[in-house]
Amino acid sequence: MLIVQQILNGIMLGGIYVGVAVAFTLTIGILNFLNFTIPVLFMLSGMIGWSLSFYGLPFGLSEPLGWLPSLGIGIICAILASLVVERFTYRYFKAKHGDATEHAIPLVSSLGFLLIFEYMVLIAHGSDPRGFHTPFGDLDLRFAGLVISIPQILSLVVSLAIVAGLSMLLRRTQLGRALRATAENPDAAVLMGIEVNRIVPVVFVLTGLLCGLAGALFAVNYGEVSPYMGDQVGTKAIAGMVIGGLGSVWGAIAGGLIVGLTETLSIHFFGATSAQITVWGLLLVLLLFRPKGLFGHNAIGKGKF
Amino acid sequence: MLLEVDGLDLRYGATHAVKGVSLNVAEGEIVTVLGANGAGKSSLLKAIAGAVRPGAGTIRFDGKDITGRGAAARVRAGLMLVPEGRQIFVSLTVEENLLIGGYTRSDAEIARDVEAVFDRFPNLAARRGALASVLSGGEQQMLAVGRALLSKPRLMMLDEPSLGLSPILVDQLFGLIGDLNRQGLSILLVEQNTHMALEIAARGYVLELGALVAEGTAAELGADPRLAEAYLGATDDAA
Numbered sequence: 001m002l003i004v005q006q007i008l009n010g011i012m013l014g015g016i017y018v019g020v021a022v023a024f025t026l027t028i029g030i031l032n033f034l035n036f037t038i039p040v041l042f043m044l045s046g047m048i049g050w051s052l053s054f055y056g057l058p059f060g061l062s063e064p065l066g067w068l069p070s071l072g073i074g075i076i077c078a079i080l081a082s083l084v085v086e087r088f089t090y091r092y093f094k095a096k097h098g099d100a101t102e103h104a105i106p107l108v109s110s111l112g113f114l115l116i117f118e119y120m121v122l123i124a125h126g127s128d129p130r131g132f133h134t135p136f137g138d139l140d141l142r143f144a145g146l147v148i149s150i151p152q153i154l155s156l157v158v159s160l161a162i163v164a165g166l167s168m169l170l171r172r173t174q175l176g177r178a179l180r181a182t183a184e185n186p187d188a189a190v191l192m193g194i195e196v197n198r199i200v201p202v203v204f205v206l207t208g209l210l211c212g213l214a215g216a217l218f219a220v221n222y223g224e225v226s227p228y229m230g231d232q233v234g235t236k237a238i239a240g241m242v243i244g245g246l247g248s249v250w251g252a253i254a255g256g257l258i259v260g261l262t263e264t265l266s267i268h269f270f271g272a273t274s275a276q277i278t279v280w281g282l283l284l285v286l287l288l289f290r291p292k293g294l295f296g297h298n299a300i301g302k303g304k305f
Numbered sequence: 306m307l308l309e310v311d312g313l314d315l316r317y318g319a320t321h322a323v324k325g326v327s328l329n330v331a332e333g334e335i336v337t338v339l340g341a342n343g344a345g346k347s348s349l350l351k352a353i354a355g356a357v358r359p360g361a362g363t364i365r366f367d368g369k370d371i372t373g374r375g376a377a378a379r380v381r382a383g384l385m386l387v388p389e390g391r392q393i394f395v396s397l398t399v400e401e402n403l404l405i406g407g408y409t410r411s412d413a414e415i416a417r418d419v420e421a422v423f424d425r426f427p428n429l430a431a432r433r434g435a436l437a438s439v440l441s442g443g444e445q446q447m448l449a450v451g452r453a454l455l456s457k458p459r460l461m462m463l464d465e466p467s468l469g470l471s472p473i474l475v476d477q478l479f480g481l482i483g484d485l486n487r488q489g490l491s492i493l494l495v496e497q498n499t500h501m502a503l504e505i506a507a508r509g510y511v512l513e514l515g516a517l518v519a520e521g522t523a524a525e526l527g528a529d530p531r532l533a534e535a536y537l538g539a540t541d542d543a544a
Contacts, residue, residue, distance in 0.1 A: 177405050181394045188392035190356055193380030193409035193456065 001145050006268045007261065008148060014260020015156035016221065019214030020237035021244065021252040021259075022163050023207045029247030030183040030203050036110040037085045038211055039234025040117040041078040045215030046225035047121050049074030050130045067134045071216035078212030079205055085113050086204040091197070121227045129226035132219040155217035160253070162213060166206065167249050175202065183247075235276070236263065239283050245296025254294060258282075306365075307332045307460055307491050308353070308384070313362035315345075315352050315515075322348040324515040325362065330460060335482070335492040337502040339526070340512035346495040347389050349512070350462050353493075354386035355379045367459070381409045383459030387466060389495075391449040395438035399429055402437050402448055406455030415455065422451040443474040450481065461485065462493040467501065479505055503527045 020042055027035040052070035056062040065073070089109040139150040170176035182189040182199050190196060218233070219225050240259040244251025259279055266278035286293070308330040315323040323345045330336045338346050352359045355376035363372045366382055374382075393402050403422055407415045423430035426447045432439065437448060446466055453461055463482070467475045479501050486492050486505075496502035503509060503523040511519040511532060519529060526532055 174404065174408060177397060177401050178408060180397060181405050184394050184396045185392060187356065188388060188394065189405075190376045191354055191380075191386050191388055191392070192405050192452075193377040194405075195375065195377050 003268070005146055006264050008146060010261035010264035011257055012149070012152040012156055012221070012260070013264055014240075014257035015152070015159045016214055016218050016256075017233065017237045017240050017259050018159050018163060018253050018256035019210045019217070020233055021240035021256040022166065022249055023210040023214075024237055024241045025244070025247055025249060025252040026166075026210075027203060027207055028241070029249075030179055031090065031200065033090060033106050034110075035085070035207065036107065037082070037089075037113045037117065038207060038237070039230030040114045041082055041208055041211035041230075042215040042218070042233055043121065043225075043227060043230035044081055044117060045071070045074035045078040045212035046132070046219045046229055047074075047125065047130075047227060048077045049216055049219055050132050050225045051125065053132065054130070067132070067220075071219065074219075075209065075212035075216055078215065079208030081117065082204040082208030082211070083201060085110060086201050089113065090200060090204075118227055118230070125227065127227055129224050132223055132225050134220050134223070149221070151220045155221055159214065159217060162210065163249065163253055166210070170249070175199075179203065236260075236279060239279050243283055243286055243293055245293030248293070248295040251293055251295030306330065307334075307367060308493065309363075309365040310349075310353060311363045311365075313349065313352055313359050313364065315348050315357065315359045317348075322515050323352065323359070326510075326512065326515075326517050327362075328510050328517070328520070330491055330493050332459075333486070333489065333491055334508070335486050335494060335506045337494045337496055337506035337509040337523070338512060339496065339499050339502060339509055339532075342497070343514075344512040345515035346512055347464050348515075350386055350464050350493070350495055351388075353462065354384065356386070377409060380456050380458075383457065384462070385453045385456045385458035385460070386462045387449050387453045387464065389464040389468070391445045393437045393440075393445050393448050393452065395436060397437060398434055399437050399440070399448060400433040402452050403455050406452035407457075409456060418455055418457070422454055426451060442469050443471070443477070446470060446474075446478060447481075450485075454485075458490065460491045460493060462495070464495045465497060466494075467496060467498045475501065499532075 020038060023038050024035070027033050049071040052065045052073055053067055054064055056064045089106045134151065136151055141148040141150055141153070170180060178189065178194045178199055179202065181192065182194060182196055186196055214233070215229070218229065236259050237256065240255035241252050242255070243258055244253070244255025262279050262282055263275045266274045270278065306329045310329065311327045313323055313326045326349060328336070328338070338349065340346050348357065351357045353364055355374060355378070359372070363370055365371065366379065366384055369382070371379055371382065394405065397405065400419065403419045404415065407418065423433060428444050429448055429451060437445070440448060450466070466478055470478060475498065482492060482494065483505055494502055494506060503526055506523050508522050509520065509526045510517055511526065519526065519532060
């Protein structure tokens with residue numbers, strides 16, 4: 001029974017990785033850009049959410065807010081931060097250096113934003129983990145000897161629903177088609193009348209939304225946030241994205257769940273410190289046999305979703 | 306005049322791709338731009354479409370100066386380029402390619418116009434849900450034209466549409482261009498297949514190393530011995 005419980009826990013944990021892995025795969029797939037600020041967007045939503053629920057709005061503008069509005073504002077802040085990153089990494093360098101997507105400049109500048117945002121939060125709140133309390137933090141569903149935390153199952157459902165919605169957006173709407181067309185051939189997309197400069201921020205808004213939501217779900221699930229919470233989740237989500245196949249939304253979902261599962265089972269069998277070795281070992285072995293990942297396509301940046 | 310280009314000049318770094326070219330297309334006309342590889346024909350069309358910014362010169366469409374407008378505004382105004390090499394989106398389905406052609410439109414008649422394109426090209430209709438990558442070269446060219454039609458253009462610019470097509474498909478393609486023109490669409494056609502282009506066009510321009518070296522009616526250009534020597538002989542073999 002314990003092993004079934006661990007599998008359940010692994011899938012729930014994977015549900016957190018899914019949102020972040022999909023955010024990574026979206027920016028890689030559409031913009032050919034590995035956006036390193038993604039883990040920090042996840043952290044910002046959790047930490048800003050915590051700060052609002054603990055102190056209230058800045059400058060004493062309000063009493064501490066409830067958990068839901070706190071996390072809501074946290075998600076909005078993650079989206080705004082993502083747009084700042086777009087403006088000053090991707091768009092700025094593209095305008096200044098032409099097709100900067102071919103170069104390491106946006107990647108390195110996004111790494112800069114990762115550290116700047118992380119240290120801003122560290123200066124404001126210190127490095128200690130903070131407890132985040134919700135009314136249903138301890139609600140469990142007990143069934144045949146298994147314990148399923150209700151927030152966890154809810155967050156898995158919310159996470160998958162958002163990604164399913166995103167997939168619908170990409171497949172069924174004109175905006176989604178424009179995103180995919182731009183991903184495949186930006187020059188031809190321009191000729192269709194697609195304004196790439198207006199499409200690109202949409203990717204960053206979606207990125208901020210997915211990461212912000214994952215951060216909020218993490219806070220609700222684990223009842224704890226910290227300025228470093230993005231680091232672990234970020235590397236696991238990258239692993240999940242690669243396992244699933246770069247640029248594939250459904251691959252990122254499968255990859256995120258697989259990583260969550262591998263992590264909890266690894267901890268169960270080999271102890272707490274083994275998780276990173278097992279996850280990345282699995283990734284390396286998988287890449288030996290399937291360099292494209294489970295659901296990947298041949299060429300990165302060409303034809304997915 | 307539907308399209309008036311005046312003194313268009315374009316450089317890519319050290320390359321002077323288009324040197325002060327002026328041309329025009331009247332409503333309902335088929336006009337062709339001829340020239341060897343590297344003569345600047347594609348650059349000229351891209352500049353008219355707004356995909357690249359010219360260094361100098363003006364572009365007027367339907368009497369309005371569009372030189373400073375982006376590509377999207379030009380598509381909305383009715384100026385559409387079918388680019389060299391088709392450039393269809395192979396990761397989208399056939400139907401999605403058509404829908405993306407109507408990206409700048411917001412009216413409710415897009416679905417009807419998609420069906421009209423499928424009526425025109427039954428081969429495409431049979432594969433509407435398939436990825437465009439499965440289409441043959443000829444079908445891809447039809448899709449590229451169909452996609453352009455979805456934007457409801459008034460002037461369609463075609464860049465080397467016959468490239469890589471078999472003689473039968475080239476005949477079909479020129480038949481299609483003629484049909485579209487008779488239905489009211491103005492055409493600016495860049496071709497290396499000089500014979501076919503001069504047969505269908507009313508007038509033509511000849512570019513050499515980015516500069517305009519000749520212009521006139523199709524009959525005049527066809528009879529021009531310099532042109533015959535430089536281009537017609539060469540394309541006879543190709544066709």
